[in-house]
Amino acid sequence: MDLDVLLLSRLQFALTIMFHYLFPPLSIGLGLIMAITEGMYIKTKNKQYEVLARFWTKIFAVVFALGVASGIVMEFQFGTNWATYSRYVGDVFGSPLAAEGVFAFFLESGFLAILVFGWDRVSPRVHFFSTVMVSLGSMFSAVWIVVANSWMQTPAGFHIVGEGMDARAEITDFWAMVFNPSSVDRLTHTLIGAFILGAFFVMSITAYYILKGRHLELSRKSFTIALVVGTLASLAALVTGHTQASTVAVTQPAKLAAFEGHFKTGPGTLYLFGIPNVEEQRVDFGVGIPGGLSFLLYNDFHTPVKGLDQIPPEDHPPINIPFQTYHLMVALGMFFIAITLYASWLRWRGSLFEKRWLMRVFMFAVIGPYIANFAGWIAAEVGRQPWIVYGLLRTSDALSKTVKAEEVLASIILFAIIYFFLFVLWLYIMNDKIKHGPEEHLATAAASDAGAPLLDTMSKLADHSGPSLLRGDDGKEGK
């Protein structure tokens, strides 16, 4: 069998990272809404917000646990499949990864304990503080990993030591590496993408309750919080997306040219859609605004934008995948703005929750941010090709020299099996949690609040008969 190690290793990375990426953005987005909800409880002392905060905490814990399980693979995959890359960049790229482990993972895990089963043991303020810490922890994790990835897009703060086979990047300025030209733009855009996902996730579940006529008052409250987050984040995504595109035009012109199907240097057309035809160097069936790209980047319809013709052919990324995924992301972003603004207007008018068709749309709309997040990352990563570190190291040179195609194929099969199980498990547990709903928890909360002496409660907790960290309240009951 003639198998290509490069292709298989890239497929494996795509499979494992995309599966992993089902979870962390949701932790980040849901974590923010969880913190806001609990903050409302602290401020208003309205018990309903507490019930909601408890409910979202349960869901959060499931998502978080799956993020950990699927994340173990990511930490080692650079070494197993991309050994040459690891040798080349370890000096620079390794420290953000280690920092993520030491700072973010342990911070999240530590405060998650209080978050999930500290409800009756610490004061509401301390609990709120823990929720904020977990939420921040999940964002810190994004900080370090997006910094590491941004360094691959726009490397800075390093110099190359050695020659030929022995060449490798060594750090010269840690903070220049952290704040490389693209990291701030990309981090904000990634986080905002996660907030949109979290908001649409909450709106999806609460829209389902509203349609079913369950937990009406709670659902409306939660929907409103998520709608505010979702509207602001959708608008902010447009801003950060725009600044990011401007950065890409300067730092990675080949990627921007691929995003926009811009073959010939000159005023750039802003396509709404189309099919880039690489052989004929044009965009087929394209509908767009001539000069629109130039206008967006330079505020002028005639300023030339660097096209693929000025970039050596061996440095061209694939065109079609970045073009389509990028346009899909932008289109979905526009959809998020439209639907959240419309819903906000209806909410202000007071008729939002009567619009059943809109609730039905929101119930399914959570798929949108998922696709947009994936599409954005695919565009970013495929658009960086053929480089693994832009302008420094080619993806084809980054592989492990000792690993054979059959071995990679075998590991892809292993991961496909285990991820299938995990995915089914996730859907099952989510379905279970959502069916039970927030108010089931109200009953148990009331029961456990019934004035049990502190020591009693504590010993119960220690004996596992009470809610427990990863199995309990946080969401895995009913086993």
Added chain:
Amino acid sequence: MDLNIFWFILLGVLLTGYAILDGFDLGVGIVHLFSRDDHERRLFMNSIGPLWDGNEVWLVTFGGAMFAAFPHAYATAFSGFYLPFMLLLFALIFRAVSMEFRSKQEMRWWRSMWDFGFAGASTLATLLFGVAVGNMMIGLPIGPDKEAYTTLLGLLNPFSLLVGAFAVATFAMHGSIYLYLKTEGELQQRIHRWMWTTFGLFLVLYMFTTMAALIAVPTAVRNFTHIPWAWVVVVLNVLAIANIPRAIHLNKPFYAFISSSCTIAALTFLFGFALFPNMIVSSLNPEWSLTIYNAASSEKTLGIMRWIALLGMPFVLSYTIAIYWIFRGKTKIGKFSY
């Protein structure tokens, strides 16, 4: 202190933390099938339920720290151990899935299937950890290009398999002692016998492995000549091992658990001590070995990383202590259990 040595020690600390903590929950998995009924199996899984997740963060952080501090060792080891390591990751995730799925359905075949999966994955993961340690002791076929061209059969050599079996026995003992702490009544009495059985197995394999190591890897003891104080660790190791049966006999299971934890720490130390200053020994030519100097990142990176570690490790330790304090005491099956 030399930054390279500092990082070698810190990796040792992370590995020791991982071996002690995940060691007992893997051990619970290894002895899982020796339980009698459904209730006992649920008890076993729930005894480690809230803890294994946090325990594995130690492994993840070990991986990140090794990548940053010794990228060549990270690259050579994980690409060299490709298939066994992928199997290891598979086994680690599969354990998690087994625990989550098992009690979701009442059917007998369903639960037995996941029980076998849980026990099998725990045993396989432990065996593979041992095989990795064994291969690190005898060295990998590393060429002048720092790459290890291994074969699966070459990695599954008799010495490494012996170390793998030793790891299984060690974690089975460690896990049994942990279960004794977490259970009560008749089940606890039976686990009392398991502690003796697994200790016996551990002792026999400990002696065999020590002898085999001295024969197969004579260089393992070379560091004792210029760092004689390391003998103290050997003595402490023997004392800790001897204290396990003593504590079991005196019915002080907590001391037995501390002793087995110390044993694991001492063994990890001796493993690192046998390698030092190498990270991965080349079995082809000692000059091609990856050392803590030629496999390391630059002085600057190691310095930055030291600050990250010094800032972060107090948090890591306080988290671990807090979570174990909260989950102390006997395991009970409740509404929220597996």
